[in-house]
Amino acid sequence: xxxxxxxxxxxxxxxxxxxxxxxxxxxxxxxxxxxxxxxxxxxxxxxxxxxxxxxxxxxxxxxxxxxxxxxxxxxxxxxxxxxxxxxxxxxxxxxxxxxxxxxxxxxxxxxxxxxxxxxxxxxxxxxxxxxxxxxxxxxxxxxxxxxxxxxxxxxxxxxxxxxxxxxxxxxxxxxxxxxxxxxxxxxxxxxxxxxxxxxxxxxxxxxxxxxxxxxxxxxxxxxxxxxxxxxxxxxxxxxxxxxxxxxxxxxxxxxxxxxxxxxxxxxxxxxxxxxxxxxxxxxxxxxxxxxxxxxxxxxxxxxxxxxxxxxxxxxxxxxxxxxxxxxxxxxxxxxxxxxxxxxxxxxxxxxxxxxxxxxxxxxxxxxxxxxxxxxxxxxxxxxxxxxxxxxxxxxxxxxxxxxxxxxxxxxxxxxxxxxxxxxxxxxxxxxxxxxxxxxxxxxxxxxxxxxxxxxxxxxxxxxxxxxxxxxxxxxxxxxxxxxxxxxxxxxxxxxxxxxxxxxxxxxxxxxxxxxxxxxxxxxxxxxxxxxxxxxxxxxxxxxxxxxxxxxxxxxxxxxxxxxxxxx
Numbered sequence: 001x002x003x004x005x006x007x008x009x010x011x012x013x014x015x016x017x018x019x020x021x022x023x024x025x026x027x028x029x030x031x032x033x034x035x036x037x038x039x040x041x042x043x044x045x046x047x048x049x050x051x052x053x054x055x056x057x058x059x060x061x062x063x064x065x066x067x068x069x070x071x072x073x074x075x076x077x078x079x080x081x082x083x084x085x086x087x088x089x090x091x092x093x094x095x096x097x098x099x100x101x102x103x104x105x106x107x108x109x110x111x112x113x114x115x116x117x118x119x120x121x122x123x124x125x126x127x128x129x130x131x132x133x134x135x136x137x138x139x140x141x142x143x144x145x146x147x148x149x150x151x152x153x154x155x156x157x158x159x160x161x162x163x164x165x166x167x168x169x170x171x172x173x174x175x176x177x178x179x180x181x182x183x184x185x186x187x188x189x190x191x192x193x194x195x196x197x198x199x200x201x202x203x204x205x206x207x208x209x210x211x212x213x214x215x216x217x218x219x220x221x222x223x224x225x226x227x228x229x230x231x232x233x234x235x236x237x238x239x240x241x242x243x244x245x246x247x248x249x250x251x252x253x254x255x256x257x258x259x260x261x262x263x264x265x266x267x268x269x270x271x272x273x274x275x276x277x278x279x280x281x282x283x284x285x286x287x288x289x290x291x292x293x294x295x296x297x298x299x300x301x302x303x304x305x306x307x308x309x310x311x312x313x314x315x316x317x318x319x320x321x322x323x324x325x326x327x328x329x330x331x332x333x334x335x336x337x338x339x340x341x342x343x344x345x346x347x348x349x350x351x352x353x354x355x356x357x358x359x360x361x362x363x364x365x366x367x368x369x370x371x372x373x374x375x376x377x378x379x380x381x382x383x384x385x386x387x388x389x390x391x392x393x394x395x396x397x398x399x400x401x402x403x404x405x406x407x408x409x410x411x412x413x414x415x416x417x418x419x420x421x422x423x424x425x426x427x428x429x430x431x432x433x434x435x436x437x438x439x440x441x442x443x444x445x446x447x448x449x450x451x452x453x454x455x456x457x458x459x460x461x462x463x464x465x466x467x468x469x470x471x472x473x474x475x476x477x478x479x480x481x482x483x484x485x486x487x488x489x490x491x492x493x494x495x496x497x498x499x500x501x502x503x504x505x506x507x508x509x510x511x512x513x514x515x516x517x518x519x520x521x522x523x524x525x526x527x528x529x530x531x532x533x534x535x536x537x538x539x540x541x542x543x544x545x546x547x548x549x550x551x552x553x554x555x556x557x558x559x560x561x562x563x564x565x566x567x
Contacts, residue, residue, distance in 0.1 A: 018114060018118055018122070019118075019122070020121050020122045020124075020125035020126075021125070022122065023122030023123060023125055023126040024122075024125050024129055026126070027126040027129055028129065044498075045131075047498075048131055049131050052131045052132060052134065052135035053135065053138075055135055055139065056134070056135035056136075056137075056138035056139045057138070057139075058139070059082070059135075059136075059138075059139025059140070059142065060138055060139050060141060060142040060145075061142065062078070062082065062139075062142065063078060063079070063082055063139065063140065063141075063142025063143045063145075063146060064142035064143075064145040064146055065078065065142075065146075066078055066146050066150070067142075067145050067146030067147070067148070067149035067150055068145075068146075068149070070149065070150075072150045072244075072247065072248060073225075074225065075146055075150060075244045075247070075248075076225060076228050076229060076232060076241055076244050076248075077224055077225045077228040078146075079143055079146070079228075079232070079237070079240045079241045079243075079244050080228035080229070080231045080232040080236075080237035080240065080241050081224075081228055081231070081237075082240065083140075083143075083166060083236065083237050083239065083240025083241070084231050084234075084236040084237050084240075086136065086139075086140075086166070086170060086240075087166075087169060087170055087173060087235070087236045088236070090170040090171070090173055090174040091173050091174065091177055116273050116276070117273075119276065120269055120272060120273045120276065123175070123276075124168075124171065124172065124175070124269070127171050127174075127175060128167075128171060133167065133171060136167055136170060137163070137167055140163040140166060140167065140240070141163065143159050143162070143163060143240055143243060143244075144156050144159045144160050144163060144243065146159075146243070146244070146247075147159035147243030147244055147246065147247050148243075150244070150247035150248070151243070151246055151247025151248070152247075154246060155243050155244075155246040155247035156243065158242050158243050158246045158254050159242060159243020159244070159246075160243075162238075162239040162240060162241070162243055162257070162258065162261070163239070163240070165239040165258060165261040165262065165265065166239035166240050166261070168265050169235065169239060169261060169264055169265050169268070172265050172268040172269055172272065173268055175268075175272050176268040176269070176271045176272040176275070179272055179275040179276055232245075232257070233257070233260070234260075235260060235261065235264035238257035238258075238260040238261050238264075239257065239258070239261040241257065242254045242257045242258060245257070303318070303321055304321040305321060305324050305325050305328070307324050307328075307427050308320050308321045308324040308325075308424065308427065315412065315416060316416055316419070316420055319412070319416065319417065319420035319421070319424075320420045320423050320424050321424075322424075323420060323421050323423075323424030323425070324424040324427055326399070326424075327424060327425060327428055328428075330399065332399060332479070333399055336392045337428055337429075340388070340389050340392060340429060340432060376515065376518045376519055378440070378444075378449060378452060378453060378456070379452070379456045379514055379515055379518040379525075379529075380515060381440075382437075382453055382456035382457045382460060383456065383460045383508065383511050383514060383515065385433070385436060385457060385460075386433070386456070386457045386458070386459070386460030386461035386462075386463075386464055386507075386511065387460055387461075387463075387464050387503075387504050387507040387508055387511065388504070389429050389432075389433065389461055389464065390460075390461050390463075390464025390465050390467070390468050390503075390507060391464060391468060391500055391503045391504055391507070392425070392468075393421070393422075393425060393465065393468040393469070393472055394468045394471045394472055394475070394499050394500060394503045395472060395475075395476055395477060395479075395499065396421055396425075396468075396472045397472055397473075397476045397559055397563050398476050398477055398478060398479045398563050399479065400563060401478065401479065401563055401564060401565055402560075402563075402564045402565070404559070404560050404563055405560055407556075408556045408557065408560050413549065413553065414473075414548070414549030414550060414551070414552030414553040414556075415545055415546055415549030415550075416549075417549070417552060418469050418544075418545040418548055418549050418552065419542075419545045419549075422465050422469075422541055422545060426461075426465075429461065430458075430461075433454065433457040433458065433461065434454060436453070436457065437450055437453035437454035437457060438450065440453050441453060448526065449526065451526065451527070451529055451530035452525065452526050452529040452530070454530060454533075455529035455530035455531070455533030455534060456514055456518075456529055456533055457533070458533045458534050458537040458538075459511060459514045459532070459533035459534070459536040459537040459540075460507070460511040460514060460537070461537055462536065462537025462538055462539070462540040462541040463507055463510035463511040463536070463537065463540045463541075464503070464507040464510075464511070465537075465540070465541040465544060465545075466510065466540045466541055466543060466544020466545070466548075467503055467506045467507045467510055467544065468503050468507070469544045469545055469548035470544065470547070470548045470551065471499060471502065471503050471506075472548075473548055473551050473552045473555060473559060474551070474555075475499050475502075476559055476562050476563050477499075477562065477563070478562065478563050478564060478565045479565065510540065513536065514529075514533065514536070517529075517532065
């Protein structure tokens with residue numbers, strides 16, 4: 001007879017609370033695994049640390065200069081202006097250049113039972129463990145030294161609190177802005193709004209730079225000090241000036257500015273937490289789906305977007321159609337297109353407008369010497385715009401990631417691959433460049449210079465395409481598998497910066513014949529720039545695709561391994 005068996009369940013083990021230190025440990029472990037067996041990543045990390053150390057030491061002495069000189073007259077100016085530039089740098093540089101380190105991808109935590117507060121706090125703590133944050137901390141300690149030298153230990157301690165708040169403000173602002181723009185760029189309904197916001201921001205930078213240069217030339221430091229005092233009461237300057245206020249006897253201002261900083265950090269974290277949910281889901285709410293247009297042209301024709309409808313229905317045409325669609329729909333690529341549009345308008349206008357002489361007329365008006373702008377200066381400005389546009393393709397295979405295996409298996413010839421990618425990218429960039437040429441000609445009041453501007457743009461852009469074709473094959477790097485278009489792997493930010501600088505330098509050298517021709521031909525260059533520039537740019541691009549295509553044919557497996565993200 002079987003005896004009944006009493007089964008008693010053992011008490012379950014207590015659930016361990018997840019804290020910020022778990023996220024920090026996880027990031028350090030992931031970084032260690034990424035560095036294992038990857039000598040080039042270690043080298044890039046060390047190089048980035050050395051560059052960060054150089055900037056940190058430079059910033060430290062700049063912030064400490066008023067204290068070392070025992071001159072408190074311009075201490076507020078240095079603290080407010082330098083701190084505001086730091087915050088703006090953390091806001092804008094991740095969007096247009098370096099990206100943001102996302103070793104811990106928020107999408108990986110989507111299925112875990114973590115509260116929003118725990119997730120935001122943990123990711124913020126993990127973001128603080130990085131070389132840029134350490135460099136910022138070392139540089140801002142110069143403010144602590146200044147406050148201590150001018151007001152004693154109490155001012156130094158208050159400045160230390162302000163530096164800690166400013167550091168949190170910079171990191172929170174960077175994460176909130178990149179996460180918000182990532183959500184916006186994933187939503188096709190608001191991508192135009194994102195472009196308008198970036199364009200408006202860039203448009204405001206031009207007048208600010210003009211007035212800033214005029215103010216510096218006028219050398220009215222009292223006026224700048226007054227402006228710095230106003231900036232010190234905003235989140236951009238409040239955390240950096242609290243120690244100076246205590247040192248100069250304005251003790252009552254310190255708690256108010258610290259409160260402004262805390263409120264700003266809280267608002268940014270709340271904003272980040274709202275967009276973080278969208279990042280975890282992987283898509284933004286796009287609202288009502290647009291009405292589908294009637295299918296025309298058969299099954300194959302429907303695969304070709306309108307912009308590439310002219311392409312042949314063969315292998316080359318299919319590659320052009322695919323890349324054209326990807327550049328418009330992929331959030332990471334679309335972010336680069338927006339950057340090109342903004343920089344393409346901002347750079348030439350600023351160079352050619354500020355290239356003339358400025359004069360303040362009776363303190364009321366600002367006159368620019370745009371009439372003194374020469375064809376050589378216009379050619380140089382167009383050279384920079386064309387180079388900046390083409391440098392986007394320096395890691396064009398990194399956008400594909402493991403999906404590039406399809407091209408490898410299909411045996412797509414390298415020359416066909418590169419030509420198709422050039423054509424698809426140019427379908428978006430060349431209209432932008434034509435618009436830039438028209439805008440610059442109107443701003444300068446020289447409509448006859450339209451051929452000069454567009455010809456110089458096309459020539460430098462074609463030379464840049466040739467150079468970046470080689471760099472994209474030889475210097476590719478993987479991008480993280482995340483919905484954030486601004487995310488970068490550990491060390492990839494340094495790789496992106498180095499490749500960008502290298503690509504721009506070589507592209508500028510390749511485009512120098514345009515500047516030489518502008519100097520030698522003088523007025524005749526106004527008529528020869530367009531045909532010569534078009535021929536030079538097209539020939540350079542085709543030659544680059546021909547030569548780099550052979551290299552691509554030999555390195556397809558290695559390239560696929562390089563651009564495939566490591567899990």
